Amino acid sequence: MKQVWAFCLLLLFGSCIQQKAKERSSRSAYYWSTTWEHTARTDSLVRSLKTLYLRYFDVVVDDEGKVMPNATVRFAASLPQHLNVVPVVFIVNEVMKRGDDSQALAEKVLRRLLQISETNGVAGVRELQIDCDWTLQTRNRYFEFLRHLQALAHQHHLILSTTVRLHQLSQPVPPVDRGVLMMYNTGDFTNIRCEQPILSLTDAQPYLKYLSRYRLKLSTAYPLFAYRIAFRGGRYLGVVHADNDLPLLPGDSIVMRRSSVAEVKRVQLEVEQLRPDANDEVIVYDISPNHLSNYKNSDYEEIYHLR
């Protein structure tokens, strides 16, 4: 009998160890820029990543009213071979407001995406992702587009994912293989009184109630980025991308908005409670050079070491 108990205990202990190892989150990041380039910081971060979500291009409505690709990423360096690269295409909602042929658009997007990968030696792509801030008005058209794209992607042995914004959690699930929950931009950055526009648990809370019931395989993207906002007399002026970028007058205030690691951790724990599988992959948004200088390596480690 003793032997039986000992065996059971061993089995239980063993399974706990196994379970813990299985639950460790995989490390991923978004790279949202028009140039893929090497910097010492990027290199060191990328080395530890399993997956890189790399924005390839946007799809916009051009001046002539045509749906066209725009701001295609330029490869100023090669991508590390170990990386699992997920090409991301951002489609402005305006495109979906038009009645263009969604099948044709899906074909064009996929063809271009594959050509970019081939031309620039991005090997082993297994997934592609579409980002679009769709609304109730454009939902049907966007979903139709996704259905076409998914069918095409599967023909190429690719899976299709899409970004899911917090407000979209209350909406029907898009027809894709999986989604990435964008856990950021929860507040109004044009309001000077909104001190945490990038991420605040309080602001995210109303949407999180839908999370556990959201019937789509999810990963979560957490923000580690910052930007400067100019205000005049409390009135929003604009985002300051670079010095000299905005006409500033004496008395104007420039406010730094930065997602705090502590707040990200709080939200991560909340997600862990509500839907642990959404943290199986932790994605940082974003590791392009513009944002890296605002955070230390230990900040990234803290976000990734969730479990």
Next chain:
Amino acid sequence: MKKFIICVSLLFFFTLRMLACGPFPNVHNYYMMKVVGTDNPDLFYDRVKDFWNDYVGTTGDYFGDDCAMLMSAANRKGDEEMKAYIRLIAQYKNIAARRKVETWDYPTKQELARQKVQIGQMRTVALNYKGQRLRPQYTLLLMRANLLDNRYPQNAVIWKRCGVTLKPSVFRDMCQNIYAASLLKAGQRKAACDIYARQGDLQSLQFAMLRFTHLDGIKSVYREDANSPALAWLVQNFVNSVQEDDDCERKFPQDTARSTYKSTAQQFVRMALQVIHEGANREPALWQAAIAMVHYTLGDVAAAEHESKMAMTMKGTQLERDNARCIHLLAYTKARISEKDTKTYSDYVTAELQWLDAKWRDVDDKAMESSDYFANVYDRVLSQNIIAHYRSQGNQNMVALLTGILDSRNRIWNEAGHSYTPGYCRNFGNSEYFCQLDSMTSSQLKGYMTFLRHADDGNALQRYALYENTYRDKIYFYDLLATKLMAEGRFAEAIPFLKEVPLAYVQHQGIAFYMARRDFHQSRWMKHQLVSDADFWPDEDFRDSTLTVNQKIAFCEEMNNLLGTYQIARQEVRPKLALQLASRYLQASCYGDCWYLTHYEKSVSDSARAWEKDFATEAMNYLEVARQDPALLQESLYAEAYVQMAVFSSGVWYTYEYDYNKVVSDISVRRAYDALSQYYLLHQNTAEPYVTKCDMLQKYMHP
């Protein structure tokens, strides 16, 4: 369903006799501030072309087809040095064209590799070039090659080391323009914009200054450098934007009710006054003219007149002082719209118009271009203020004459080669001169024709305008006058003028298409002479519209005969003649198939113009006579119902609010249909099919 049919019919209608872009009214409200640069997007193109003109010896498409034309010139000259360079610029051109616009076709690895090799070659050859002759060109090529690879910092270095040492040339300017892009990329916006402003590169300036175009932006640029070259463009853009806001408020008051542009414009005026007061800026004329134009736009014309006069005497560039002078002319003429015509007014305005003439002819000696500032000022001052001045005096001749000048300067008419075809002109949009003449009676037009022949009379402005307006010749006026006389029912008087009009002239009018296919002897109520004009395009259709006679003459002669015969005819013969006259009058009216006899165009909502004889009423009068003959009663009643319905439903049937009941509730329509239905009920078995099978009658009787 009815609404659907009406909408579809309407769409079809609008495809008739119109160009795809539709008849848009002419623009007159041009921007008045123009103190910097050119609107030409190909800033350096003409100068580069000049270089190649000199080299090749002829003009042409130098850069098409891999610069084949340039290469053959170099071959001819045995110019190996140039051939090497041309090969590289052909390569550069192809790569740049491929990269200029993103397309769905992403380049392949091989294509990118080929581009990389070619860019590398350009760079190597340019760097190794030891000669002097093509040094500016190779410096530019080097910087362009770097630009293709986003090597902005390297371009800054090249400019500082080599570019600045180049002799003045378009190639040096282009190098400097690329250097400005490097500055902009490095965050040195001010330095970049200074270059763009000096070069007059408005497109780049606009891009770089996108976030500085509002008042606070102007203030910050001024604070940074009181003499920043970019200020002129910023001020120009701001003042023209005030006009844009003001125009929007006038057109869409509900949308801009809460707009703040007026208070912002007043703040700008305070800032501009402060700039002039501080004296740090070297071009006060710019600021003073801007103040004047803002006041003009906001309605303070007196202030604008005074301020623009001050600006003319202040320090500034030539263009800035010219700009002030233009604003002053605008304000001066606006302030005197309702004043009596005086010698002072006439002399001043004439001198200023002549000055504007000289200015825009200086720029382009061909014709008015919308991009040409002085031509635009000429147009705006003339159309909005000077013509308005003569209209307020009731001087219709001067209004028409000056409108004619505006039309004559519109290049489209002359280039199209249809200067003398009123019907044709209308298809191109709004010929305001034609509209002006079209609204005159025949007597007024005769008076105007006499006025045109007295070029030495009147004040300076009249003499100037008579000299300028060579737009129409006597054939044009004879045709117009005869058509007016016909529309007034003065057929005999029209004939001599019509006989002065060559058939070839009529052949080239828009109406020739219809004249060649329709017959005024047909009764409109019996048959609609359909023609296939859905794809109406005059140039092609003229060729198939060969006329053997001018139908207008035939019509006038026949009407003369009919009317004469009718006057002296016995009572019992009159009804038959009356039916013929009614038929002719209706056909030649705006409701008939042969509307082209009295008009140059047709619309869905026509009615007799105030000065015309009302041909439809005339037809009704004759039909009343015709119905006195029992043999003609049936057709007369049917025709009356047709005419009344045509008159009352014109301009009604195609609208969304079309309501059959509303149409038949008109007393005249009811009366005509009552009479016809009564006839039908009494003669059901003997009535003609056009009565018994008339769907309109059936609908009326069984609503």
